[in-house]
Amino acid sequence: TDNMCNLDQLSSHFPLLLLFIVPAITMTTWADERKLGTDELLFTLPASDFEILLGKYLAVLMVYTVALGFSLSHAVVLQWLGSPDPWLLASTYLGYWMSGAALLAAGMFASVLTSSATVAFVLGAVICAVPMFIEEVPGLFRGLIPGVIVRNVAGLDDALNNLAQRGDQFSIGGRLGEFTRGEISLGGIFYFVGLTTFFLYLNAVMIARRH
DSSP, X not given: OTTSSSSHHXXXXXXXXXXXXXHHHHTTTTHHHHHHTHHHHHTTSSSOHHHHHHHHHHHHHHHHHHHHXXXXXXXXXXXXXXXXXXXXXXXXXXXXXXXXXXXXXXXXXXXXXXXXXXXXXXXXXXXXXXXXHGGGHHHHHHHHSOHHHHHHSXXXXXXXXXXXXXXXXXXXXXXXXXXXXXXXXXXXXXXXXXXXXXXXXXXXXXXXXXX
């Protein structure tokens, strides 16, 4: 399978790449404004909080989109080496873009919490890691809880098994995997849109507290 004409090698590492790329893009979004004191000027401009937030988000989204565009060289190489499925490439890149778009909102939320870009980078990586590795939580609990308790507490073992099986429905990697297989599902789209909306809302709440 390593010689297949697809993006599986990149897709398997893409979520981990986002843990570094996203905080690097978003760490100065709000932190530098707060550090330099320009946020006071920003919020006195004739624009609503929503317009300022949307402008900031679209700016980092554009930076990410351009960066992702450079990786299209992989698709060009695949086209030169073989005959990849165009639909599979398109759905994979749509998944890349939507997963990055969702995590950018999370990275911006980390930046609004501090005036230090370095701290914002670390917080961004931590916050982005939550939806990234949430599917590992059942296995972590199973490792921490003594086996005798898991076996004797009624329904606990089954509950952990169900969470482990459905964990990919709530994780970035699991939902991204649908797109990399050529499946553009409404569930996957709603997941990324919902995650983006949730973190943008948290950004809006923190901005409102600045006034």
